[in-house]
Amino acid sequence: MPTFPTLKLYYEGSYVRILQMNLYDLNYRYNGLQVTGKFDILTYEVVRDFQVEHKLVPDGIVGPITWTAILNQVTYIQSKLNSINFPLGNVDGIFGAKTTMAVKNFQSANNLLVNGIVTPRTRQKLFNPNPEINYSNRPSSLSLSSLNPYVASLAERFLNLCTKNGLNVIIITAFRSWDEQDILYAQGRTAPGNIVTDAQGGDSYHNWGLAFDSAPFENGRVAWDDSAAFNEMGVLGQQIGLEWGGNWTSYAISLVDTPHFQYTFGLSTEQLLNGLKPA
Template sequence: MANLPTLRLGSQGPYVKRLEMNLNGLGKNYNSFVIDYLFDRKTEDVVKNYQDDIRLPRNGIVGPATWASLIDRVKMIQVKLNSLGYNSGTPDGWFGHKTTEAVLRFQRDHALVQEGVVNPRTRISLFAPHSADKFETRPSSTSLSSLDPYVASLASEFLNLTRAHNLDVRITTGFRSWDESDRLYAQGRTMPGPIVSNARAGDSYHNWGLAFDAAPFVNNQISNDQNLYILMGHLGGQGGLEWGGTFKAIVDYPHYQYTFGLTTEDLQNGRRPSR
């Protein structure tokens, strides 16, 4: 990646457009940045979120590591499409017209929404079409039994810790259906209301049983006392959970997760937690 320029806010030129085409093609364009020659604030926001997703430093600067990650991910898609008979051209790591056309043909043939980008449902159809767990068709649930068994055990320990601190904490979301995540993602974009999520269906750990939401109750009503959520966050951390109050893009105080070191893209590609 030595020949690729380092890009940052204010950068201009053809490599900015290539960057934006790759981010868009990989389904990361949650804020509808324009694919042009200018690295603006919207592009920077998406780069930062992408870096969070792949566990690189969140600096918004596209240097060798970020370039390598983007190009490798596009190449993987191109190789897979070619192997299935959808000619995306030479696997060069650039999500150009030929790759977009191949994705559209694949989506058409598999009864998927024809966007020309590799959204989570398309990725599963590409890389894990015969997965027996069928997370994408499961209903939403507040039950701990809807979670991965190990995550459910951590959630149970977390609830015990909160009770020991005289808190009345209840699970408000366990497994979240993919359709529900799509509705949350649409809010503030194609549906009324404020934006509350940057995660399409399949891009949330809730959609894989690896996350839950919890809220404190006072007098049998959900409390908005931020101090209670902060205390809960500390207790969750003691129990080995990652707390959404530390998130950078959209802070999510009720959210807790345990990911086994997997990204949501790993899960879409068919990888599962190892025991």
């Protein structure tokens, strides 16, 4: 595999194009990333998102460690496509025209959206075509029973702890279907409204039963404007080991989400799509 130079904000050239092609076709494109050969602020943000998701230092600089992680992602896909008779030639870590065409051929053969991008549904079909539990076909549900059993138990403990602390809290989202997630993702992009999520169907922990949303319920309504209650809920949720969306920063996950709680077992949604299962 070739060695690439370190890249950072405002650099230009062919290596930046390779970086952008790889990130775009690996589906890191939700903030408007384009293949321009210019390391602009959008590219910088996507690089940081990639680094956080892969547990790298989120400095937005593409040095040897980040390059290796990106190239390994592409070679993993290239090797898989070659092995299942969707040939693309040399496995080189670069998401070029031949790799894009191989992905399109795979998508067409499997009745997927044909765009050459390794979307969540494409990734699952590629690496885990016959999952033990097919989450992609499950309907949305408000019931805690739709969650992973351990996450459901944490949710129960969380609700009881809120009650003990004088908070009346209800569940507003438990398992969310992949189709519903795609509708939310389209909002503000290809559908009217504001952007509310950067996760497509299969790329949210809600789609795996590992997350739930909750909110304070006061005077017969959800009290969306009660920031103090949401903050207290965040503290209580973290006390029992839940990750709280109110702590999310502007990179890694670009939208702070105070109703959101999750327990991921240390797995990324990419790993879940690849077939890894929670302990």
